Amino acid sequence: MSDGFGQGKFRSPPINAIVKFESVHMAYGKGADVLRDISFELSPGDFRFLTGPSGAGKTTLLKLLYLAQRPTQGQIKLFGNTLSQTPRQELPHLRRRIGVVFQEFRLIDHLTSFENVALPLRIAGKSLEEYRPDVVELLTWVGLGERIHEKPSALSGGEQQRVAIARAVVAKPDLLLADEPTGNVDPEMSIRLLRLFLELNKMGTTIVFATHDRYLVEAVGAPELHLTAGELDQKNMPPMPPASALGLQDTSDHPGESTL
């Protein structure tokens, strides 16, 4: 039986870590620590759910990962760079290797879906001719083929979320961080979106997926980074469910031909 997740993929070999946290603490301003003594590693191709109750610090952990915040203590290594020693002008290049689905989407209001999704590619200096087919295909795949030229204000919450996901994945990032990316869509669409993430994961993208949706966590069976009040208790390798039960392992190379 072919195993779509690849047994070894969720285990983190200590070498070649794409992300490495060493005793990281984080506090906002002069407040108390929101994250305490966080240490973990991610290897290329890892898939981690980031779980925990509301306010546990999931978004904060992701902010550290997408370089919006610096830790107050401890060290973060990203793609082999120790962040505390990386000059500021190098950070944009690291950020371009990271795709982020923000919890609150953060789409640019006056740009259409197409323009929002194309933004990372424009920033990377790609021309319209180069990126147009990818952007259109991706938007079609997330079910927004008809809404390519709508602005966010004309989209439902779930539709905006799908635009945000498309923007996060369009540049085929090495690290994809998703903050409750299926929080606003129906279960059917959330499975469909999950397939997109798994597809990318199969191609080598490391994924951290923050969610409250136990169903998704159980369905994929990937390891969790579980936060409780700012502290990490890494649940290692829960028993793998039969992937065939969800049909998730049958991922074709072309997302558009998905069987879901």
Place this chain on the structure above:
Amino acid sequence: MSTPSPTPETEQTDTHAGRAMTAPILPGTGHSPMAGEGLTRVIAIMCFLASVALGAWMAVGQAANNWTLNLAQSLTLQLKPNAEMAADEQMATALEILKKAPGVVEATPVSDTRAASLLEPWLGDSTIIATLPLPKLVEIKLASSGSDVSALASQLTAAIPGAVLDDHSRWNNRLARFAGALRWLAFAVLALIVTASAMIVVFATRADMASNHEIIEVLHLIGAEDRFIAGQFQKHFQWIALWASLMGIGAAAIVFLAMGQISAFNVDPDTQGLLPTLAYRPELYSALFLIPVLTVVTAALTARQTVLRVLKEVM
């Protein structure tokens, strides 16, 4: 679009996408007059005011020059009725001397009736004036150089008893001081309005930027370099400032032209050139174009600085 499109449907997608290529990351960069509407209005109004202040400064300066110039280049010779020499002889001698004097362009005797009409406001009915022993007057126009007023004065007083040459210096000095003060006042008003405009452009640009904070942050987080983000904003505000300031000076130019038309009806020889006029003047119109240049530079630098300052505060 270069790609040929088989169906109208694709064609539509193409044009949309084509627009997307040049689609500015900021709302309506320059291409639309509706962009940054509040800011556009503020900039246009301030540029209009600055233009008017500039025009007023130049007009006042010009008029003040004319006053002093007119006075400095004119003399009045008074021939007082006198026992030693008859009025006719006085006049003939005076004209004789003036004809030969260097730098004298014109010497015109003032007719009795004109003298009477000049005095009428003070003395009333001209029949009374006719009975008075009035001095005869000669208006003298000097060339801008080559005249020696004091030599002329001593020559005239020596030859003609009762002759007094008035070089208007009393008036001239006072007027020169007044004109100087007026010029400074106009300049101070201009300087204040330009400074205030620049400050308002700075504040308005910053206020408009505040609404774009989210865009700065998103661009930053998805990996845009500071330079790129600053450049986008600079371009955006440059266009707004250019468009708005051209509207402002355009409106001012229309006002100037209209006022020029009105003052063209002023044919009164006594006041022509003496009253400030905003009539067509090439140097005013070329100076007006400094205003958009300054405005664009101010807005662009402000936008750039604001973006860079915002970005400096984030990781």
